[in-house]
Amino acid sequence: MRSASAMQGQLTEDKIQKMHNYEPSDLTEREKMALRLADKLAFDHRGIDAPFMARLKTQFSEEEIIDLGMASAFLFGWGRFIEAFGIVPDAWPEHEDETSPAPWKPSA
Numbered sequence: 001m002r003s004a005s006a007m008q009g010q011l012t013e014d015k016i017q018k019m020h021n022y023e024p025s026d027l028t029e030r031e032k033m034a035l036r037l038a039d040k041l042a043f044d045h046r047g048i049d050a051p052f053m054a055r056l057k058t059q060f061s062e063e064e065i066i067d068l069g070m071a072s073a074f075l076f077g078w079g080r081f082i083e084a085f086g087i088v089p090d091a092w093p094e095h096e097d098e099t100s101p102a103p104w105k106p107s108a
Contacts, residue, residue, distance in 0.1 A: 033059040034068055041072045 018025040022035045033056060040048050056065060081087070 030059045037065075037068055038072050041069065042076055 015027070018027050019035060022032050025032075027035075036052075037048075037056060040052065060068065
């Protein structure tokens with residue numbers, strides 16, 4: 001189930017599926033460029049060179065590029081953090097008990 005706020009913002013399940021293989025999809029060039037940036041930041045940040053930046057600037061302002069970069073950095077960092085600490089918020093019960101304490105709570 002996707003978040004309600006994402007669905008209200010026109011993010012459909014169909015569009016989410018297209019993101020998995022976005023290059024041949026019918027997503028807009030702007031959407032594809034945002035995904036290319038996310039891929040570069042995640043897997044090849046040194047590949048963000050002058051030609052890539054020139055292509056990026058055809059779709060986004062400098063402020064938008066910073067916003068995209070910061071959002072990507074936060075989400076990638078958050079993903080690594082929850083993996084490192086084994087945090088799975090959706091699996092926690094509504095109240096803490098001895099079997100699933102929050103990861104930052106020292107065990108007794």
